[in-house]
Each structure stands twice: as structure tokens, then as C-alpha cells.
Amino acid sequence: MGKTSSGWGNGFIGMLIFSGSMPATRVAVMDLDPLFLTGARAGIAGLLALCALLLLRQQFPTPSQWRSLAVVAVGVVLGFPLLTALALQQVTSAHSMVFLGMLPLSTAIFGVLRDGERPRPSFWFFSLLGSALVMGFAAAQGLSASWRGDLLMLLAIAVCGMGYAEGAKLSRALGGWQVISWALVLSLPAMLVLAVVQWPANLAAVGAPAWLGLAYVSLFSMLIGFMFWYRGLAQGGIAAVGQLQLLQPFFGLALAASLLHEAVSPGMVGVTLAVILCVIGAKKFAQPALATAR
Template sequence: MNKTMSGWGNGLLGVLIFSGSLPATRVAVMGFDPVFLTGARATLAGLLAGVLVLAFRARRPRRQDLFALVIVALGVVVGFPLLTALALEHVTSAHSIVFVGLLPLATAVFGVLRGGERPRPAFWLFSIAGSALVVGFAFSQGMTASPLGDLLMLGAILVCGLGYAEGATLSRRMGGWQVICWALLLSLPVMLVVTLVALPGGFRAPDVPAWIGLGYVTVFSMLVGFVFWYRGLALGGTVAVGQLQLLQPFFGLALAALLLGETVTGGMLAVTIAVVACVAGAKAFAGRPQVAKARVPAE
């Protein structure tokens, strides 16, 4: 299998895993405080990352890579989980999943700014059109779902796109699982303190579904998904493979309906289909990334 096909395959696996993140977070915040949830998932995932680093004797990151790892940590370990957990106190997971339609554009922008990729001009027309559809959908709802929830989701998308692009660049020289493991380990001291401080007084036992949600976002959303996702971005290019994120609303909406019994409206489905159509056009003009020939360490 060539690098491009391997990149798309790894990227698709990552998207499938991430598709369960928002529904799982929605379930988890029914039993856990959002700040505690953010700290707990990062702390537990950081401990697992430490086991992996020790077991496989992963090479320590170079000093010049530390700043990029901090950006990854702030984007995908702290920023996105916290902002989405806060947002899901105000909106349903089905509503929030539509905002995933902005992720390919955010990832592409940061892929250009931080990764040096150069898609063709037509790519931006399709990407902006897709993003406009998503934003237009939010406003068509009269923002009645929750203006605060929607703003939190927009912030989550921005920091996540930056974390994706930065991690993809690092993965080309470090490897996907090493990037997310070291980002988690860098975050571990702070997130452990956050977890302890946010621990509710008179801690009550959450329901089983909340524990399952916490387990999913810890193991899969914070760790396993990134192993495949960062490797996919590194092999296939951040701008091109990043477009796979537009499949995530389909999977996520299905999970929200099947597992949470949430209502998926015709408008949600229509805007998702329209956005995916735009991304299909964007993919055709993504071009070959200038950094695609960079060496990817074996994982």
C-alpha cells in the first residue's frame, strides 16, 4: 500500500473513532462536571501514554519540538475537550456535530500557516462554501439552541484545527503515537491538578453510561484515535486527508440518534450532505502538499 492510500486509510479510522467523541462527551457530562471531565480524561490518558512511552522506549522529543507539542496539548488535550464539554451543557450532541463541518477548513488554514501546504485556489472556494453552509445552518436555527453553546463549539473547532495541523507536522518526524503520547505527558501535571481541584465535594457515583462515556473519551478520543489520525495526516497531507472530517457528522449523527435517542432533523442531514459535497470538490483541488515527501518514522 502506497503512502497516500495508507494515509487515507489511517485517517478514515481516526474519523470513525472520533465520531463517537461528542455523543460520548454528551453522556459523560450528564454525570460529571465539564471541567472535572476534561481533567480526568486527560489525566487517565496521560497515564496510559506514559505506559506506552516506557513500554516502547519512545525517544524523547527534541528541544525544538517542545513548543509545537505544547500547541498540540493546548489544542487537542485541553482546548477542544473542555470547550466541547462546556458546549454540550447547552446544546445536544446532534446539534454540536454539525459544527464539525468547520474542522476541515480550520485544519486546512493551519496546515497552510504551520505546515507549509499549498492547495489550489479552487480548494478554498469549496471549503469556504462548506463552512458557510454550517454557519448558515446555526443561524437558521435562530441560535435558539444556545448562542453560548454555538460560540463554544466554534472556539473548540479553531483550537482543534490548530492542534491537528501542528500534530501532523510533528508526526512526519516523530510518529503519530509518539506525538499524542508526549502531548498528553506534557499536560499531565497540570491536568492532574485540574482534576483534583474540580473533584466535586461529596462525590456521588455517576450512572454507568457516564462512566462508559468517560472511558471512551479517555481511551479512544484522547489516545487511540490520534494514533491513526496523525499518521494519516502525515502520510496523506493535512489539507487533503483533513477533508475526511466531513464524514464525521454522518457517523456522529447516526450515533446520537441510535445511542442517545436524540432527534436528527431533516435540516441537519441536508446541511451535512451539502457540506460533504463541497468537501468532495475541495478534495479534488487540494493538490499535493509540499511537505508530503518528508520522512515518517516507523510506528
Template structure:
């Protein structure tokens, strides 16, 4: 991936935003699909099964394209990626969805751009302008304010789990984007999945339900979606986009994810989307333009 290893040009930055946008579209279906899956499967089984399925596919891709193994200095970053996005976020969000609706949990994703940007500074050395933080923090405060007003008293366990999920996910995003500049975008998520496979495959067999007779078709389809799209294909676009356009800048596209996710939750799951949810979503989306302008 030569383009990901050079200093960002105008075309490269535009490509980064396009790839990032595609990744966000794919990720938008993750929480609604997980919500459906955990109705028939346990949250832990969904976590390990999606990683195991994606890990087998990732191993196949690496073998087909005869990719070189990561060097020892890259293994620590790959472990962080695996902990953040292969295990941490899927498990914590699946556990949270036992307590809250997918529409409610999606609102928390509005904080992902801020956590990703913070870890982009810590792990990748990015330095956005001060004005960038104003827009990013404003969007996050809108989300937190809504959660306090609508959800924390209803299910503190679900909200705490989602907050932790967003934190580890931001770390995994930033670390993966940093590594993508030298290892390649799709290679990063594939190697992270392969590193996790020796643990996830046995756990999948150990934690599988005693019988699959009662598992509905929507649950199977949802498990397939989070394994193929959320765990693998989405990251191919996302990590490439972050590496091309900058972690802090392209990371602000995540502010669009609640909007797409709420639409899916309302359309597919028939969950109620309140005026407050829509208002918060619109507010954080408006922060994208300002934060994008001052990200560099």
C-alpha cells in the first residue's frame, strides 16, 4: 500500500475520506445486528464466534496474497488492535445490549471521534489545532448530556459498558491506523484476527449453544453480518481511510454513524427513535464540518 506510507496529498486525503465513509456505513449496522444476534445467542458467544469466523477468512486472505508476517516490533500494536476491536468493543457492546436498545447504544458512538483523536495524539503523534478539540468535545458533550438525561438512570450497567466499549474501540482504531501506514490497512485487521484465532476458535466450540434448533434466521444473518462486514470488510476501508486522511480528521466521520445506525434501528428493529435522539444526532453531525477544517 504505497499510498498509505507517504505524506498525505490532496488526492490521498480525499481517498481517505471516501474509504472512511464506506467504513462508517458498514459499521452502522453493527449494533442493530448485534442486538438481534444476542436475542438467540449469548453475548460472549457472539463475540468469539464473529472473531473466529472473521479470523478464518482473514487467514485465507493472507495466504492467498502471500503476505509477509509482521515483524516483532509490530506485534505489540497488533495485540492492542486485537484487544480493542476484535475482543473489547464487540464483547462490551454485546453485554451492554442486554440492558439497552441498539438505538440508545448507538448514541454513545458519537464519542468515538473524540476518543479516537485522543489516542491518535498519544499513539500516533498527531497534533490537531485547538479549534478542532472545541468541535470534537462539543459533539461528545451533546452525546453525554443526552445519555445523562435519558439513559443513565434507566440502565447504568448498559451505559457504563458502552462507555468502556467506546474507550477501547478508540484505542484500537488509532493503533490500527498508525500501524496501517507501514503494514497496510487490510493487513492490520487480518493479522489482528489471526493472532486472536487460536483463542477464539476453541472458545467458539466451547461456548456454542447446546442446540441450534431454536436459533432464528435473523440471528444467523446478524451473526454473519458482524463477522464478515463489521469484523473484517469494514476495517479494510476504515484503517485505510484513517491512514490516508489522518486519524483525528477522518475519525470525525464516526459522528455520522449514530445517524445511520438510528435509521437502521428504526427501520429494521422497529425501535422507537425519540426527538431527543434525533436532535443529538443532528448536533454531533454538525460538528463534523468544523472539526474537519481544523484537524490538520
């Protein structure tokens, strides 16, 4: 019971840290190029992760674990940060929170595909309904003006779910914080090159808020948050602790409204609630299949 409670506590802290990612990224891309932001955040986090792995003398992953770490890196080190940074040049962080309501569902789908399970038809009903709500909301907001941002957010949610599912499975054998640390180290050379190539031409033009946003996504979103999140998944169970993702849009909307003074319409809140209900329904019908297989 103590271990389960610790898992929920660690998972909640990780989810809370991730809730600040969209507002911080939104602030950063106002002055920084998305490619530089992607390389810099992963480069900074990767250097810190490398130091931790060396100081604590962690054993190197096996070849098969390196392959899984590559999937994690593509999903959460490169794909999600880059796609969301590009999207947040065209949509507000409050708008992006609606899409985050689909993240638990994306994680569940990739978990199902990864384990070869066959959920009941009810699972796919809730999955399609949630997707339809998101796309309907995007269309109502004026899809012609922000369709690129919406498409980028959908792709970001897909690759992040892939990275979450792969990392959660790998954390059982490798350890929670080690998964994100090795994934960052694997990506480090490419991310450092990307940061150098996309280095801002005029550093003086970059405001303090952008640097603070970069610092947050580098230290917290890219490294510390994952340490708590993957540890929570390992301690409390992937299916159970993963439910905490459902709270992320609410905290993110609150941060967007309070820190960035972005408008949070009743429609955004309503759609977010509806999507979360769909995710709860989908997870309810997916869990028995997973539990039976185990």
C-alpha cells in the first residue's frame, strides 16, 4: 500500500510539472525558434542526465533496450517538443490544452498495440467520439486559420503517447529515471548540433520570459517531470497512475489563464471535460483486456 501511495504521489508531481509545459513553450517560442528550443531543451537536459548516469554509475542498457529507448527519444525528446513548439506559434497554449485531453487515450492505444491486445468495441467507440469532439471544436474555432497548429498538436499527441507507452513498459526493467536519462543521452549529439545550428542570431532580442520558458522546459518538462512520472508508473502501475494525465488539461488551462492571461472560453472547458469523459470510458474498457493478458 505504501508503494502504491508513493506511486500516486510521484505521478501527481510529474503530471503537475508537465502541466506547465505548454504555457512555458508558448512563452519561449515568442522569441526563440522552435528548432533551437527543441535542441536546447533536450541538450541541456541531456547533459544533466549524462552527469547523473555517470556519477551514479548506472549500467548500460542492452541492445534491445537501446531500441526501445530510441522509440522513447523519438516520441518525447524530439517529436513532442518540436511539434508542440511549432504548433504554439499558431495556436494559444489554452487551445492546445484541449488536445492534451487525448494524451491518456493516445498512451492507451499505443499500449494496446504494443502488447497486442484486442479491446472491446466500446473502447473504440469512446476513442472515436473523443477524436470527433476535438476535431469538431477545432473546426468551430475556424479550422482555416489554425489547421496547421491543430494538425501539429494531433501529431504531437500521437508521438507522445507512443513514447509514454514504450517508456512505461521499459521502466519496469530499466528503472524510471534511467529511461528518460538514457533516452536524452541517446539524443544528445543530434540535439546539441541542432541547438548550435539554430542558435539565435541576436541574443539581445530574446527577452527574459523566453529564457525562463526555456529553463522550465529543459529542467522540469524534459527531465525532472519524467523522473517523477516514470517512477510513479513503476510504483503504482501504468494503468492506474496513468489516469492522472486526465487532470493535466485543467492545470494547464489554469496556468494559461493566470500566467499568460489567455482567454479560456466555456467551449474550451466543455470540450476538455467531454474528451476526458471519453478517455475515462475508453480506459475502462481497455483495462480488463490488459489485466487478462497479464
